Amino acid sequence: MLLESNEIPNEAALRCELCIVGAGAAGITIARKLIDRGLDVLLLEAGGLAPESATQDLYAGSVVDERLHSPPIRYRQRMFGGTTTIWGGRCVPFDEIDFEHRDYIPHSGWPIERSVLMPFYEDANRLCEAGDFSYRAAEEFGQPLPPMIAGFESANFTTDTLERFSCPTNFGRRYLRKLSNAPTLRVLLHANVTRIELNDSGEHVVQLIVRNLQGKRFSVTAKDFVLATGGLEVTRLLLANRDVHPCGIGNQHDVVGRYYMCHIAGTIGRIRIDGDLDRANHGYDISDEGVYCRRRLALREEVQRSQQLGNFIARLHHPRITDPAHRNAVLSLLYLAKFVIPYEYGKRLHGDDHATFRSWAGHLRNVVTGPFEAAEFAWQMLRDRKLAERKYPSVIIRSKANLYSLDFHAEQQPNPESRVSLSDETDALGMARLKVDWRYTTGDVDTVTRALALLAGDIRRSRVGSFDYDPATVEAEMTRYGAYGGHHIGTARMGSDPRSSVVNAGCRVHGIDNLYIAGSATFPTSSQANPTLTVVALALRLAAHLDGQVRR
Numbered sequence: 001m002l003l004e005s006n007e008i009p010n011e012a013a014l015r016c017e018l019c020i021v022g023a024g025a026a027g028i029t030i031a032r033k034l035i036d037r038g039l040d041v042l043l044l045e046a047g048g049l050a051p052e053s054a055t056q057d058l059y060a061g062s063v064v065d066e067r068l069h070s071p072p073i074r075y076r077q078r079m080f081g082g083t084t085t086i087w088g089g090r091c092v093p094f095d096e097i098d099f100e101h102r103d104y105i106p107h108s109g110w111p112i113e114r115s116v117l118m119p120f121y122e123d124a125n126r127l128c129e130a131g132d133f134s135y136r137a138a139e140e141f142g143q144p145l146p147p148m149i150a151g152f153e154s155a156n157f158t159t160d161t162l163e164r165f166s167c168p169t170n171f172g173r174r175y176l177r178k179l180s181n182a183p184t185l186r187v188l189l190h191a192n193v194t195r196i197e198l199n200d201s202g203e204h205v206v207q208l209i210v211r212n213l214q215g216k217r218f219s220v221t222a223k224d225f226v227l228a229t230g231g232l233e234v235t236r237l238l239l240a241n242r243d244v245h246p247c248g249i250g251n252q253h254d255v256v257g258r259y260y261m262c263h264i265a266g267t268i269g270r271i272r273i274d275g276d277l278d279r280a281n282h283g284y285d286i287s288d289e290g291v292y293c294r295r296r297l298a299l300r301e302e303v304q305r306s307q308q309l310g311n312f313i314a315r316l317h318h319p320r321i322t323d324p325a326h327r328n329a330v331l332s333l334l335y336l337a338k339f340v341i342p343y344e345y346g347k348r349l350h351g352d353d354h355a356t357f358r359s360w361a362g363h364l365r366n367v368v369t370g371p372f373e374a375a376e377f378a379w380q381m382l383r384d385r386k387l388a389e390r391k392y393p394s395v396i397i398r399s400k401a402n403l404y405s406l407d408f409h410a411e412q413q414p415n416p417e418s419r420v421s422l423s424d425e426t427d428a429l430g431m432a433r434l435k436v437d438w439r440y441t442t443g444d445v446d447t448v449t450r451a452l453a454l455l456a457g458d459i460r461r462s463r464v465g466s467f468d469y470d471p472a473t474v475e476a477e478m479t480r481y482g483a484y485g486g487h488h489i490g491t492a493r494m495g496s497d498p499r500s501s502v503v504n505a506g507c508r509v510h511g512i513d514n515l516y517i518a519g520s521a522t523f524p525t526s527s528q529a530n531p532t533l534t535v536v537a538l539a540l541r542l543a544a545h546l547d548g549q550v551r552r
C-alpha cells in the first residue's frame, strides 16, 4: 500500500514488525525481499515520487574544502528510489582482497569474507538488472574477444575482468508497483525520520519520530528498525540523536562519521597504441542478455599484496574534453552542450578549466569541421541513451590516431581524519545539517603513482605503444575534480570491535539490540568497485537475517 504522510493523523502512533527508513537501493531491496514473507513492514521515505526542491534542501550541508568535495545536496536524491534515480548503473562486485586485513593498509579488513556475500551477489545482479553474475570476459563471452590492446602482456594487470551495466535501473520506478501491491507492506512517502528514541539504558530503539514539511508529526514503533538512508544520512541520524548517548547513537568511541571514503579517480596522460586502429578495443561488448559490459585494466590481487598497493583499475579514455586541441568534433560538441548535462555528470566531463573566448572558438571550429561526425554522435546519443530502455553507458570515442588518455578508479584508504560531522546550522525540520571534511592520504597518492608506473612499464615492455604522463602531476590529477561523487563509504563501519566500528558483522549497531544499518556506510574499505551492487547484496543478506529474527 502506498500512503502519504499527510494522510496520517497528527501525533498518531503507527506500529509494525519491521520499520525500514529510506527507499533507495538498500531500503527497497529489503522491503521487496520481505513482501511475501508475511511480515508487517513499514517503509518510510522522506521524499515523494518526483524530485522536490524543498525536500532536496533537507540534504543541504557544508564542506570544509569545496575543491575536494561537492556540497552534500549534490550527488544524492531525497525521493522514492533515492540516488538510483540518477546513478550511472556500473555494477562491479568487490574483490576477495577487499575483505582481507592488509598490514600495508591501515584499518583494513572486514569481519566477513567475500564468500559470505557470494550467495547474495547473484540476486543483487538480477535486482540491478545487470544480467548474470559473470564478471570474467573469458567466461561471459565464450569465444575470445579481440584483445583489449593487441600484444599487451602484463604480469601486473589483467584485462579479463568486466564491469556490467544496469539499465540503469531506477529502483523507485522499477519496483513501485510490486511494493504498492504487497498486502503486508506500507510505503509512506514524505515521511522524514528526525528522531530515534532509545530506552533509558540506551540498548533498544523504542520508537522513531517522523515529520513532514507541512508540520505533521507521528511516531512509529517496531520490533526492528533498519536505517537505509544512504552513506551520509545514516551518519547524520546517528549523530543527531543525543538524548541517551551524549555523543550520538553508536558513537561511544567516536567512530561514527569517521573513515569517510569515496574513490580516488582521475584522467591522466597520453597513451598511443602503435599500428592499426583495431589494435585497441576499449568499448562495450554486449552479453547474450543485451547487457553492456566493459573490460578494464585491473591490478592483480597478488601484485597488490607483493607491492603493498591499494586496489586499482584503469580504462582507455578519450582526451581531456576541455582542451580543443584534441580536434575532435564529438568531444567539442559535448563541451558546448555542457549546460544541458546534469551537474553530477558535467563536473567530471567538463572539469574546472575556465572557458576562454579562444577555447570556445576552438570547440566551435572542431564541430564545424566535423559536422557529420558530430551529427552522427548526436543521433546515436538520442537513440541509444535518451530513447533506449537500456542506455548506452558512456561516451566512447574511437581515436583516429589511436591516442587515448587513461581513466583510473582506485581504492581510497580508510582514514579516521576524513570525516562527516554535524554543523551548527539546522534544516527546516530542525535537524542539524552535515559538515563534510573529506581527506585523502599519502597512501592513496602512492597507490595511484605506483600503479601508473607499473602500467607504463608494461606498455613499454610489451612494445604496443607508449604511455606518457608527468609523475609529478599524479596528485593534482587525482584530486582535480575532488572526491568521486556519489560513493559515500565507511562512516558507520562494520567490525567486531565496538572501539573501532559502529555495526557488527550482521550490520546491527553495537550495543543496540534492534537497530540495523544498510548501505555503503557500513563498508570498512572501499575497493576499486562502485558500491551499489555490494550495497544490494548486503541488503539481501540483512533481509534474510531479519526475516528469521522478526519471526523469532
Ligand SMILES: Cc1cc2nc3c(=O)[nH]c(=O)nc-3n(C[C@H](O)[C@H](O)[C@H](O)COP(=O)(O)OP(=O)(O)OC[C@H]3O[C@@H](n4cnc5c(N)ncnc54)[C@H](O)[C@@H]3O)c2cc1C
Residues within 6 Å of the ligand: 021, 022, 023, 024, 025, 026, 027, 044, 045, 046, 047, 074, 075, 076, 077, 078, 079, 080, 081, 082, 083, 084, 086, 087, 088, 089, 090, 091, 092, 191, 192, 193, 194, 228, 229, 230, 231, 233, 344, 345, 485, 486, 487, 518, 519, 520, 530, 531, 532, 533, 535
Ligand atoms: C551521479 C551518480 C552516479 C552513480 N553511479 C553509480 C554507478 O555507476 N555504480 C554504482 O555502484 N553506484 C553509483 N552511484 C552510487 C549509487 O547511487 C548509490 O550507491 C546508491 O544509490 C546507494 O543506495 P542507498 O539505498 O544506500 O542510498 P540512496 O539511494 O541515496 O537512498 C536513500 C534513501 O533514504 C531516504 N532518506 C534519507 N533521509 C531520510 C530520512 N531522514 N527519513 C526517511 N527517508 C530518508 C532518501 O530520500 C533516499 O530515498 C552513483 C551516484 C551518483 C550520484
